[in-house]
Amino acid sequence: MRTFGLDLPDYPWDTMAPYRATAEQHPDGLINLSIGTPVDPTPDVIRLALAQATDAHGYPTTHGTLSLRQAIVDWFDRRRGVPGLTTDQVMPTIGSKELVAWLPFLLGLGEGDIVVRPTVAYPTYDIGAQLAGATPVAADSLEELDEATRAKVRLIWVNSPANPTGIVRDTAQLKKIVDDARALGALVASDECYAELGWGHWDTAQGGEPIPSILDPRVCGQSQELVLAAYSLSKQSNFAGYRGAFIAGDPDIMANLVNSRKHAGMIVPAPVQVAMTAALADDSHVEAQKNRYRARREILLPALEKFGLRVENSQAGLYLWATAGQDTWATVQRFAERGILVGPGIFYGEAGQGYVRVALTGSDDDITRAAGRLAE
Numbered sequence: 001m002r003t004f005g006l007d008l009p010d011y012p013w014d015t016m017a018p019y020r021a022t023a024e025q026h027p028d029g030l031i032n033l034s035i036g037t038p039v040d041p042t043p044d045v046i047r048l049a050l051a052q053a054t055d056a057h058g059y060p061t062t063h064g065t066l067s068l069r070q071a072i073v074d075w076f077d078r079r080r081g082v083p084g085l086t087t088d089q090v091m092p093t094i095g096s097k098e099l100v101a102w103l104p105f106l107l108g109l110g111e112g113d114i115v116v117r118p119t120v121a122y123p124t125y126d127i128g129a130q131l132a133g134a135t136p137v138a139a140d141s142l143e144e145l146d147e148a149t150r151a152k153v154r155l156i157w158v159n160s161p162a163n164p165t166g167i168v169r170d171t172a173q174l175k176k177i178v179d180d181a182r183a184l185g186a187l188v189a190s191d192e193c194y195a196e197l198g199w200g201h202w203d204t205a206q207g208g209e210p211i212p213s214i215l216d217p218r219v220c221g222q223s224q225e226l227v228l229a230a231y232s233l234s235k236q237s238n239f240a241g242y243r244g245a246f247i248a249g250d251p252d253i254m255a256n257l258v259n260s261r262k263h264a265g266m267i268v269p270a271p272v273q274v275a276m277t278a279a280l281a282d283d284s285h286v287e288a289q290k291n292r293y294r295a296r297r298e299i300l301l302p303a304l305e306k307f308g309l310r311v312e313n314s315q316a317g318l319y320l321w322a323t324a325g326q327d328t329w330a331t332v333q334r335f336a337e338r339g340i341l342v343g344p345g346i347f348y349g350e351a352g353q354g355y356v357r358v359a360l361t362g363s364d365d366d367i368t369r370a371a372g373r374l375a376e
Contacts, residue, residue, distance in 0.1 A: 008127060012347045019336040026339025031370045034341040036163075036318045036359040038238040039366075040292060043285035046237060049278035053271040060270035062262045064092040064246075068273045071280040072246050079283070080195065080213040082229075082248075089224065089251050091258055092268040092276060095243035096193055096232035100124045103189060104132035104155055106260045107253070113154040116142070119351040120165050122191070125157045138349055142180045153186045158214060161194040161202075161316030164348050164357035168202050168315045171212045174219040182226050187253070190214035193232040193245075194317035196286055197293060202316050205290065211316060215249060224249045235318060236286045237279045244268065244276045293318065296360045296367040303371035304358060307334075312355075320358045321345070331356050338373040 016034065023030045063069070069087040076082040076090075093099040101124050104115055113134040117125035121138070129136035134154070139145055142153065158177055160169040169177075174190075181188045195211045202208050212219060213229055220227045228249035233239035247257070261267075268276070279285075301320055304311055309322040309331075324331045328346045335342045335356070345355030362370065 006131070008130060012123065012344075016341065016344075019332050020341055022333070022336040023339045023341045026337075026373075028339060028369065028373075030339055030341060031362060031366045031373075032341045033359045033362050033366075033370060034343045034357075036235075036361045038234065038240050039361055039363050040238050040289065042238045042241070043279075043282070043288075045282050045285060046239065046242075046275050046279050050242070050271050050275040053274035056270035058270070060267050060273060062091070062267050063258050064090070064268065065270075065273055065277070068092060068277045068280075071277045072248065075280045076213070076215065076248060079210075080192075080216070081210060082213050082215040082217075084222075085215070085224075085248060086251070089254050090246055090248040091254060091261075092273060093230075093245045093247055094266060094268055095234070095240075096191065096230050096245040097124055098266070099230055099245060099247055100157075100191065101128045101131060102266075104128045104134050106257055107132075107155065107187065109134040109154050112152060114149060114152040115155045115157065116145070116153055117157040118159055118162060120162070120345075120348045120355075121157070121159060122163050123347060123349075125159075129155075138351070141177075142184070150184060153181075153184055156181050156186055156188045158188060158190040160190065160192065160214075161197065161211060162313075163191075163194065163317060164319050164343065164345065164352070164355075165312070165321045166194075166199075166314035166317045166319060168198065168211055171216060171218045174212060174214055174216075178214065178220050178227060185226070187226050187228065187250075188214060189228045189230065191230050193230070193235060195231065196236040197290060197318060198316040199294070199297065200315060203294070205287065205294075224251070226250055226253075228253065233276060233279050236289060238289065239275075239279060242272050242275055244272050244279070246276075292364070293360050296362070296364065299367050299371050300358065300360065303374040307374040309356075318360050319343075320360070321355060322358060323355045326354065328353055328355060338370075338376075340370050340373060 343357035345352030
């Protein structure tokens with residue numbers, strides 16, 4: 001008998017049930033530092049904009065309102081060092097996960113095409129390739145691939161700052177990726193959702209450098225040919241429940257994506273577009289949120305080290321990537337016994353074995369209590 005449905009792997013987070021059950025038995029309750037969902041309030045400037053836009057009786061546009069697209073262009077110039085984009089080169093998306101999952105399909109990729117993603121990476125890069133019928137390949141550089149494989153590469157995912165490792169690629173590293181991809185005629189798509197959350201060398205509030213975008217002229221030159229950048233407001237603006245993100249880059253590819261998404265009805269709701277416009281125009285709430293995460297990081301990082309873990313990379317983003325030098329699940333169990341749920345590194349590829357991802361997205365009280373439990 002014929003069966004229906006896509007042949008995709010089981011959702012990995014479902015395997016966390018027994019560890020969650022252990023953590024919930026802690027006498028002081030569960031502290032969930034596994035999935036990086038924002039816990040702080042959505043800023044008033046965004047909520048007010050949404051409330052004032054609820055009379056949305058007409059269909060919104062797929063390409064986005066001109067005011068939203070101008071806000072995206074201005075944001076790239078002001079915050080990311082990317083001048084000169086036009087409003088035709090940007091488009092809002094329904095969060096960034098749907099973009100990651102559907103981009104290979106919308107690009108027309110299929111059987112025989114290869115999608116390259118980082119060796120330790122967000123699993124949706126692989127899912128997106130599979131939905132299109134393409135083949136995902138894990139590699140941090142095209143030089144890691146043999147000649148026959150390189151010839152089939154159509155799309156290269158870059159994730160800087162990276163989830164879960166927090167690795168940041170500098171302009172020279174990004175430029176090499178773009179140059180190598182262009183030599184093959186392949187497209188580079190850069191997932192830059194954590195770009196406002198740099199630490200240490202990349203913390204502009206403390207004298208550091210801004211994290212570069214793939215669209216920075218030092219990276220791609222004066223042309224955005226074969227280059228796309230994706231960004232989400234979920235992290236910087238506590239916008240996750242609104243599902244607001246956007247993509248920018250190569251004008252020819254963008255025009256095709258807009259057309260395809262029109263046919264598919266992939267449209268950001270009109271009130272959310274207004275809220276996005278307000279969020280992108282206000283930098284103060286972004287700085288305030290970053291200050292909260294910095295303070296939580298400064299509490300949690302030494303606590304992990306005292307618990308016997310070594311924190312690696314973690315130069316940006318909402319996570320601490322750490323190892324105790326043992327099997328991933330053994331470390332997850334150690335945390336669960338303290339009533340703390342963390343993310344298994346193995347969820348992000350075989351190269352994540354032995355690691356855990358610890359999110360900074362707990363409340364101030366949760367982070368303080370978690371640090372105390374680890375010190376017991």
